[in-house]
Amino acid sequence: MILITGATGQLGGRVIETLLNYNIPAGQIAALVRDEAKAESLKVKGINLRIGNYDDVDALNIAMQGIEKVLLVSALEEGKIVQQHKNVIDAAKRAGVQCLAYTSHCLQNRETLHNPIMLTHYETEDYLMASGLKYIIFRNILYMDSMALYMLGRDYLDNGINLPAGDGRVAYALRCDQAEAIGHVLAAGDCSNRIYRFTGSRAYSFTDVAQSLSELTGKTVSYRPVSAETYRTNALNGGMPQKVVDLILPFMADIAGGQGSTVTNDMEEALGRPPIDLKAGLKQLLNL
Numbered sequence: 001m002i003l004i005t006g007a008t009g010q011l012g013g014r015v016i017e018t019l020l021n022y023n024i025p026a027g028q029i030a031a032l033v034r035d036e037a038k039a040e041s042l043k044v045k046g047i048n049l050r051i052g053n054y055d056d057v058d059a060l061n062i063a064m065q066g067i068e069k070v071l072l073v074s075a076l077e078e079g080k081i082v083q084q085h086k087n088v089i090d091a092a093k094r095a096g097v098q099c100l101a102y103t104s105h106c107l108q109n110r111e112t113l114h115n116p117i118m119l120t121h122y123e124t125e126d127y128l129m130a131s132g133l134k135y136i137i138f139r140n141i142l143y144m145d146s147m148a149l150y151m152l153g154r155d156y157l158d159n160g161i162n163l164p165a166g167d168g169r170v171a172y173a174l175r176c177d178q179a180e181a182i183g184h185v186l187a188a189g190d191c192s193n194r195i196y197r198f199t200g201s202r203a204y205s206f207t208d209v210a211q212s213l214s215e216l217t218g219k220t221v222s223y224r225p226v227s228a229e230t231y232r233t234n235a236l237n238g239g240m241p242q243k244v245v246d247l248i249l250p251f252m253a254d255i256a257g258g259q260g261s262t263v264t265n266d267m268e269e270a271l272g273r274p275p276i277d278l279k280a281g282l283k284q285l286l287n288l
């Protein structure tokens with residue numbers, strides 16, 4: 001039995017779909033969910049529901065019963081993330097789980113990171129590797145979805161893309177492609193302490209993003225790199241909450257610094273096809 005956490009989320013849900021498409025019987029799949037009402041579609045398919053929060057050690061101990069393999073989908077609650085991941089890893093170990101897979105983030109260099117959230121991935125990887133459990137680490141690249149839906153700004157068609165990302169490149173891939181690749185690896189059954197770096201086949205700058213948007217919309221979209229201070233002032237004047245600005249700036253600093261620019265074939269190999277490229281991905285995400 002394989003337990004997928006974050007199963008009512010977008011990545012975890014798509015991993016489960018992939019396992020089912022791979023002819024893994026629903027009865028061999030369990031889903032950790034914190035809100036049973038959100039999991040009705042999983043229940044209907046015959047997926048085994050286990051109710052629990054990463055904070056709740058007792059619930060995690062029960063959820064791990066009879067489980068051989070776990071996919072731990074990373075959490076996102078500031079200040080709690082590493083402890084929550086440790087809770088899941090510890091519960092898996094106590095229950096005799098054979099293999100724990102973790103969704104990490106694909107970055108170039110932990111020593112030069114600006115974004116503290118990203119450090120939680122390295123801390124979790126370190127803890128998992130030292131746990132004695134067999135593991136798989138999926139270092140996922142920045143979702144193309146996150147870039148297209150949250151970073152471009154609402155008025156990019158009229159005012160262009162104005163970001164403090166310099167000419168930094170990111171090998172974006174669609175979240176659904178990354179989920180499918182994870183599902184394939186899990187279904188294949190190998191658990192040999194491997195780190196996968198799931199990236200697109202090329203790394204793209206925001207100039208490339210603007211070029212693709214121009215081609216897709218027929219309008220000239222330009223990219224202007226701006227300083228962090230200019231971005232902050234414009235964002236606050238445009239009504240973006242201070243907290244959101246403070247979250248975005250280190251993301252941008254890491255993009256500018258090339259943290260997302262690694263390109264590998266790992267995802268293509270796992271998918272058995274090239275990942276969706278930038279232009280096709282933007283077309284799909286933005287309904288262009």
Ligand SMILES: NC(=O)c1ccc[n+]([C@@H]2O[C@H](COP(=O)([O-])OP(=O)(O)OC[C@H]3O[C@@H](n4cnc5c(N)ncnc54)[C@H](OP(=O)(O)O)[C@@H]3O)[C@@H](O)[C@H]2O)c1
Binds near residue numbers: 008011012141
């Ligand atoms: N590579 C990237 O660009 C990128 C971008 C964004 C996020 N991420 C990371 O990738 C993860 C998966 O992405 P996603 O798009 O699938 O996010 P998502 O749709 O928000 O799903 C996250 C899932 O984790 C569950 N979860 C969160 N905290 C939990 C807790 N304390 N206990 C139990 N379950 C918990 C959520 O439960 P509910 O359904 O009950 O909310 C949800 O099912 C994110 O959580 C984040 O760590 C990566």
